[in-house]
């Protein structure tokens with residue numbers, strides 16, 4: 040503990056205590072929880088908090104990843120190490136397979152991130168999950184600022200922002216009907232800086248692509264994208280080698296990186312502290328189309 | 343990052359146009375919680391609407407439907423930090439028809455920030471905001487007298503509002519009141535002290551938020567540990583481990599303490615307190631820990647660990663102030679689910695004693711129901727004893743929510759008398 044005298048927790052300890060409380064509450068009250076794992080730093084911090092909440096017992100729920108088919112290999116490697124160390128069950132829901140099975144439709148215009156929605160909802164329904172932990176934070180985007188920690192989804196997996204349940208004190212209401220489920224956001228009150236500070240403090244292993252490395256990249260729509268077979272070059276696009284890092288790790292055809300020499304958590308914290316562009320605004324192609332883009336996707340059941 | 347940063351949660355309330363969004367926008371902007379792309383989008387919107395200034399209020403309004411209506415209608419949470427503190431703002435709408443949202447925002451707040459327009463002084467709305475914050479036992483209250491620029495930074499305007507508000511809050515439970523003259527638009531006394539009001543000798547708003555002392559607001563005397571979950575690893579290495587997981591709701595717990603478990607009344611001693619893989623010396627609110635006991639007692643979720651000579655009295659008759667949150671009114675004889683700490687039971691509404699007029703504090707005894715956004719004193723009978731304290735001594739063990747069993751919706755929030 041960082042503060043003994045004065046009985047005042049540091050902000051990270053208080054956030055940690057709140058998140059652990061949420062994990063335990065969900066496991067006590069829901070029959071079939073699952074943790075939605077993107078491979079990114081937020082979902083890894085979630086796993087770490089879950090590990091703490093139930094230690095020395097095992098994390099008592101499986102981890103679900105939606106495989107877009109366009110994931111960074113570094114992210115998969117880190118995921119596998121975490122899953123092995125914690126001994127949790129990993130469920131992989133493949134977008135590719137969902138397309139083949141006709142569960143989602145790839146019309147060539149819809150991004151993989153959006154196809155994840157249908158794939159995800161299908162798995163939740165198939166497996167009968169009643170609660171799904173997501174790594175969303177309220178500081179990420181305006182539309183998230185009003186989202187509850189327990190976010191109710193109807194039988195179509197939809198979120199109704201006008202009709203959210205009031206959430207008071209730390210008394211969470213986990214009532215759902217047959218076929219419905221609850222999205223749970225244990226990191227609601229964390230900011231990007233809190234996440235990084237915690238990763239630094241706890242020395243949490245995250246995918247290497249968050250740190251500065253040399254990569255062959257090209258520019259598209261003002262973003263630096265990674266060279267890849269999934270990312271065929273369009274006319275006049277040119278590959279060059281740069282020292283870069285990623286601020287979010289999603290679908291590699293849409294997730295941009297930035298030029299950076301920050302190779303340690305401390306250097307990243309410094310960069311984040313002075314950076315003047317939001318995580319999503321900078322490097323997520325799928326959020327940039329309109330200010331209300333996020334809100335629309337959330338209503339449909341995006342995590 | 344400074345590891346010793348702590349956390350302050352505060353709730354804001356103001357009537358429409360008092361400048362709440364402008365103030366929050368300024369706090370976020372000046373503490374660099376606003377990013378270039380957000381600011382650029384707000385600048386563009388301001389321009390397209392023909393404003394000759396950047397409308398900082400645009401930084402904070404959320405969902406599109408609300409944007410279209412031009413008002414904020416739900417609690418929105420916002421974040422900023424200074425090197426001393428991280429802040430969580432529960433930004434609540436001020437109008438009477440959103441009382442339930444204010445109650446929600448205030449429920450977790452260490453501090454309540456009420457805004458008034460200096461030109462109007464104290465209004466029915468600002469009185470109501472103070473009443474709600476006091477009812478929710480928010481320990482610190484700040485009144486920001488905004489738009490001082492529009493009254494020429496006049497000391498007398500401030501003094502009059504100061505007198506009115508102090509007189510009014512003396513009738514309420516307001517342990518700590520601070521009144522600060524500001525201009526959210528010009529930035530006076532928001533982050534730094536303004537030279538336009540040399541007559542004001544107090545701190546700037548941000549300075550006050552950074553320094554207000556909150557560590558003693560929680561009950562550190564009466565040990566209360568609602569058991570949330572029992573950790574029982576099914577592994578050879580941890581074969582005999584049994585940890586009672588929960589969040590400390592009161593008191594300071596130490597290894598060796600004699601404890602009593604309710605409702606069984608059985609006693610034991612604390613064998614150890616674990617936080618993840620470390621054993622810790624003491625646990626205090628709001629830490630999430632696992633407590634091990636020396637004896638093998640039958641303890642489960644919903645039980646409460648406390649001290650033999652200092653325990654709540656289990657009771658099935660609950661007398662509480664209830665804030666009602668749905669259109670269908672609360673009526674006598676209605677059956678509801680009740681969630682109190684980690685215990686869930688069913689409750690029958692036995693009596694609605696009075697409805698509190700939150701504008702006048704008048705108690706209307708002739709009422710038989712509580713409607714949406716109304717608050718009243720209610721008696722409930724529960725199917726199981728609740729292990730509760732008065733809300734005035736402990737906000738965690740003195741609060742509950744009421745749930746409609748058919749719809750699953752949270753319909754009310756209660757504070758135990």
Ligand SMILES: Nc1nc2c(ncn2[C@@H]2O[C@H](COP(=O)(O)OP(=O)(O)O)[C@@H](O)[C@H]2O)c(=O)[nH]1
Pocket residue numbers: 356357358359360361362363364365399488489490491492524525526527528
């Ligand atoms: N002159 C002046 N105008 C202000 C001040 N604070 C806010 N305003 C203006 O008052 C109007 C309402 O402000 P807004 O922040 O939207 O109020 P809200 O409804 O309380 O969120 C806007 O036109 C603001 O520019 C202030 O300190 N001085």
